[in-house]
Amino acid sequence: MPALIDIRDATVYRGHTRVFHRLSLRIERECHTAILGPNGAGKSTLLKLLCREIYQVQDAGSSVSILGEETWNVWELRAHLGILSSDLQQGYIGNAVGMNVILSGLYSSIDVWDYQEFTKADRSRAENIMRRLGVHHLRTRCFAEMSTGEQRRFLLGRALINNPRTLVLDEPTSGLDLKACFQYLDLLRRLMRRGTSVVLVTHHIHEIPPEVTRVVLLKKGRVVADGKKEDVMTGETLSALFGTRIHLVRSNGYYQALPGRKQV
Numbered sequence: 001m002p003a004l005i006d007i008r009d010a011t012v013y014r015g016h017t018r019v020f021h022r023l024s025l026r027i028e029r030e031c032h033t034a035i036l037g038p039n040g041a042g043k044s045t046l047l048k049l050l051c052r053e054i055y056q057v058q059d060a061g062s063s064v065s066i067l068g069e070e071t072w073n074v075w076e077l078r079a080h081l082g083i084l085s086s087d088l089q090q091g092y093i094g095n096a097v098g099m100n101v102i103l104s105g106l107y108s109s110i111d112v113w114d115y116q117e118f119t120k121a122d123r124s125r126a127e128n129i130m131r132r133l134g135v136h137h138l139r140t141r142c143f144a145e146m147s148t149g150e151q152r153r154f155l156l157g158r159a160l161i162n163n164p165r166t167l168v169l170d171e172p173t174s175g176l177d178l179k180a181c182f183q184y185l186d187l188l189r190r191l192m193r194r195g196t197s198v199v200l201v202t203h204h205i206h207e208i209p210p211e212v213t214r215v216v217l218l219k220k221g222r223v224v225a226d227g228k229k230e231d232v233m234t235g236e237t238l239s240a241l242f243g244t245r246i247h248l249v250r251s252n253g254y255y256q257a258l259p260g261r262k263q264v
């Protein structure tokens with residue numbers, strides 16, 4: 001099976017900032033992967049590379065291949081990957097109504113437009129997804145008039161309408177209250193158990209579902225650790241990653257970071 005993404009020696013700029021210098025990283029679809037790192041580490045940039053929102057510098061010997069292909073029609077690619085990010089939430093059209101937010105996933109667009117066609121089956125799938133996510137009562141509400149958590153759920157629904165084999169999540173629980181966060185984690189875990197592979201980038205350690213088996217630590221655009229979750233997720237490695245003393249607690253397969261004891 002081709003890797004979800006296979007990055008070889010890629011250099012990537014955002015504006016004048018060089019985020020990655022000759023980065024190599026391969027993420028398989030067979031396991032669920034979390035990419036952890038502090039602010040500015042390059043996590044969202046990595047996902048933008050995966051979704052073809054940005055490209056690497058065309059150096060000899062460098063390549064970025066996604067699902068085995070280096071060239072993609074971006075709309076087709078984005079339909080393969082269910083994408084959920086705060087950038088999408090911020091950029092989404094405010095007067096799109098709930099139902100249309102879900103349907104827009106079929107065209108990877110940020111509202112629905114007259115030229116787009118939706119079948120009866122598409123609409124009924126969207127209805128089902130809204131029911132599963134507990135937002136069916138908001139189907140006619142404008143996106144701008146929803147709470148952050150409600151918007152997140154609609155965007156998750158938008159990602160799910162294509163039945164993607166891979167979900168690509170950028171800090172998915174930020175802005176969710178505890179109940180919404182737990183409901184979201186439950187749903188995500190069900191999808192993972194049914195075979196949807198997940199790539200999660202975050203600095204929120206508590207949002208890593210127990211099913212994640214591989215963890216990649218990213219700092220200043222470089223992979224500083226990569227391996228089995230149990231090996232990588234230690235107080236020591238995370239303290240070094242975030243540059244602060246962290247006491248790591250594990251419970252029910254989840255992790256939580258607490259402030260470490262102060263050195264005096």
Ligand SMILES: Nc1ncnc2c1ncn2[C@@H]1O[C@H](COP(=O)(O)OP(=O)(O)OP(=O)(O)O)[C@@H](O)[C@H]1O
Nearest residue numbers: 014015016017019038039040041042043044045046
């Ligand atoms: N549009 C841009 N123009 C210039 N530099 C940018 C741009 N977007 C991001 N950067 C820089 O690229 C680097 C990586 O940013 P990125 O958004 O990938 O970080 P991140 O790991 O997702 O951080 P966060 O945890 O804050 O979301 C940062 O130094 C950031 O300042």
Ligand SMILES: [Mg+2]
Nearest residue numbers: 043044045170
């Ligand atoms: Mg980010």
